[in-house]
Amino acid sequence: MIDVLVVGGGNAALCAALMAREAGARVLVLESSPREWRGGNSQHTRNLRCMHEAPQDVLIDAYPEEEYWQDLLKVTGGITNERLARIAIRASSSCRDWMRSHGVHFQPPLSGALHVARTNAFFMGGGKALVNAYYRSAESLGVQVRYDVPVADIELQDGRFIAAHIAERVVDGQRLPAERIEARSCVLAAGGFESNREWLREAWGQNERGEWPSDNFLIRGTRFNTGVLLRRMIELGADAIGDPTQAHMVAIDARAPLYDGGICTRIDCVSLGVVVNREGRRFYDEGEDFWPKRYAIWGRLVAQQPGQIGFSIIDRKSVGSFMPPVFPGTKANSLGELARQLELPEAEFVKTVEDYNRACRVGTFDHTALDDCHTEGLSPAKTHWARPIDTPPFYGYPLRPGVTFTYLGLKTNEHAVVHFTGKPSPNLFVAGEMMAGNVLGKGYTAGIGMAIGTAFGRIAGTQAAMAAGYRTHAVTAGHDHANV
């Protein structure tokens, strides 16, 4: 019999599997996707936000716990659980040696990402390289891994995990029978529901314009996070946490693929120009703060616009000053021509840009600082990096909300336990995006998803091994939460 069953195949699931295996448990990992798509959203990640008191290999200076916590507090607007947040933060300071021991390589920040040289440790080769390393390590340690096995139901007895149920399915043209897999304990790490269009529709509903906004969302993350198990667990009475409309949601190129667009679909020129909606009007301060601190709010901003679309507009001056986008910009030699090409109302669009140009008070342009280029008498204002858009050619990039992962999840505690009406399960645990909403009520900051996934994946694996009868020093949870 299996000791620890891990449902899911991304970072948190693999951290849990590795920890449980290291504790001596017999572990089975069930990944719902085919092997070539394994790893969930982790394959699209690139770094881990790390607390550190002094320079550490690839990390410069220090990023103390308190600063990390304040950053998190800011982006979530206080919708977080301090106890759990601090567990994740502290774990991020000590988990990297363990990650290295399982084959993960770190490197200094990538070009164009120097702003996080202090706070984020980058995975060499990105998240898929990390996922590959974990799978290799897991298999060499004797963890069983099965692909194309989506768990549809969990069998419980008074809050105790009994077995996972897999429905009959067709894989590569072959019909596979339904299965029931028993285990002594179980870790759920099967992600959010961002790829479930129906559920997104239900969560976002219809707006005052009669639109179903989520129909226009693109999913930057995996196509396999349909939230089947999350929904089933909530139906079974597991305590949930989080607002289903909250998600890591950025503004990405509207031409990106529907799923798995990943990092390269981002548009990084927002703060260099203006953003207009379908009606040719601006709707938010593009220069409010550095783009890395603002990119996570623009998904929602665009979601609130008619047609859930926006257009980032720049001129020749900005070319070469931002990360190259994967899709070419629409290019025109006049504002009117650009409006026509982008199918924007020409008069309105030209007026918006000309009003903006007149309002610009250009001082010393410096994209690396909160400079003094701003607008006067314009609403909404642009508070930094405001330069007239007057040098052809002009470029436009269409923007859509791009969801990386949703925050609705299962409520948990420092032992990563699933709760049923406030009562902790003796052997059912949760990790990764399926519980990240405990820490992330809203907003996002780079590398926090992997920090939560790694911390709670490791806790869940340790706890699951203990629940299955293996004695282990409960590293992360045991020491840290005692001090909180």
Added chain:
Amino acid sequence: MQMFDPRAQQGQDPVGETSNLIPVLNLAETEVERQMTICNSCRYCEGFCAVFPAMTRRLEFGQADIHYLANLCHNCGACLHACQYTAPHEFAVNVPQAMAKVRLETYAEYAWPAAFGRLYKRNGLTLALASAAALVLFLILTMAASGNLFAPVTGGDFYAIFPHNTLVLMFGSVFGFAMLALALGVRRFWRNVSPPGAPEVNVNAAALEATQAVLELKYLDGGHGQGCNNADDKFTLWRRRFHHLTFYGFLLCFAATSVATLYHYLLGWAAPYPVTSLPVLLGIFGGIGLLIGPAGLLWLNYRRHPEHGDVNQRPMDRGFIALLFLVSLSGLALLAGRETSALALLLATHLGLVMAFFLTMPYSKFAHGIFRSAALLKSAIEKRQPNTLKLGDD
């Protein structure tokens, strides 16, 4: 699968001016351009090798950039296995494969004389025919010289069959031609990828760095020292080790011949030399390296992941590896059998294979070392030049 092309989405030029790019890219080059546009907006692979840092210095990719990057790529496979956009993703990114296809075209395109570039089209056949022809030539010459392939030769004195000056003339001229052809080819490549007017840098430091990268095979270390990929996403140092055995084995064999030439002309010592002499010892060690190295590379080549590199080039790769192996095997056999009546036959075989190797040097996989060294030098120079882009943080 329908290839995803970012540029096709709008039918537009990428940011900047590509309309004045001359010349127009061919199919393989267009594919590299397409993939580099995707990679340049991702950049997760920047730590693996020199290709991606070179890519980030560019916003668009003209033919010269593509030729340069293709030859800078060592086909290590790290970026393929780490890629979130590789098939079945619709972006279908496979940088090692796209680069390999262009790389082969550059060998053919820069070959001198130009007409011989087409020998790359069927390179396995080229090597087979060259070997057969050279073997036949030397067997006939042996027959003509000795009248018999098994004529006993006293004391292993192969100059009794082929006078020293005959060998020097034959091999010297063919080798000289091969060097000339390679030099002219790589010069044309260099001029194309390094337009004049670039900022001056410390070329000596760059050359030192490039030399080190060549001698260490730096970019087969995966960026983390655990090696490159071969059969799957696991890292292995064996490709590097077998390549080292091959490369240094080859150099030792070359040194053996060079020392022997010095003995002959400077010291007046004529071959055959005793087993404990420097030329023979160099030849033995080099020969052993040149047996194990190619055998290992061939074994790895057969186990290579099917998506890794261009499968159509495997005949070229394997033909070249096999020829190296046979050159070494026949050389060691000649040494072992030089006191026997098989000397003439062994000598003809070895000389024939060496001649085939020299003849095909500018038109075989051998060229990869020359073009890659040039690309590494350009990379070392380029990174010392100021980056004209000032991409803001994302």
